[in-house]
Amino acid sequence: MASNLDDSIREAAAKVRQYIEDAAVMQVSTYYVLTGTEEIAKLEGERPGAFTEVKLDGDTRVVVPMRKGRDGTMELDEALFTVHERNVQSATDYRARVLGALIGLLQRR
Numbered sequence: 001m002a003s004n005l006d007d008s009i010r011e012a013a014a015k016v017r018q019y020i021e022d023a024a025v026m027q028v029s030t031y032y033v034l035t036g037t038e039e040i041a042k043l044e045g046e047r048p049g050a051f052t053e054v055k056l057d058g059d060t061r062v063v064v065p066m067r068k069g070r071d072g073t074m075e076l077d078e079a080l081f082t083v084h085e086r087n088v089q090s091a092t093d094y095r096a097r098v099l100g101a102l103i104g105l106l107q108r109r
Contacts, residue, residue, distance in 0.1 A: 003076045008019060016102060016106075019098075019102065020102070022097060023056070023095060023098070024055060024056045025053060025054070025055050025056075026052075026053070026054045026055075026091055026092070026095055027051070027052070027053045028045035028051070028052045028053075028084070028087050028088045029048060029050070029051050030048075030049045030050045030051075030080065030083055030087050031047060031048055031049055032045035032046065032047055032049040032080060033045070033046050033047070034047075044077040048063075049065045049077075049080045049084065050062075050064055050065045050081055051063040051064060052088045053086070054088075054092070064076060064077075064081055065077035065080040065081055065084070
């Protein structure tokens with residue numbers, strides 16, 4: 001019986017360790033597809049639109065969506081970036097809740 005409990009504890013600890021390692025870097029990618037009159041199933045493949053990587057130590061890398069403006073200069077694709085920012089915020093909130101729950105579990109042990 002103790003062996004089963006020990007095995008379960010080891011498995012749970014391994015899962016928690018793996019999650020913490022995975023949580024050390026959060027990556028959020030936002031993609032877009034070109035739409036038209038085609039059916040959704042026939043749309044051309046997704047393309048990267050924006051990317052954010054946040055590490056636990058605070059290092060952050062952001063790739064923003066840019067496009068050529070009417071005058072030929074580069075400008076931020078604000079609509080796509082707004083969607084991406086919402087995706088990053090959702091991922092950040094989720095990550096904080098999960099890490100908070102893990103910390104709460106560890107504190108109770």
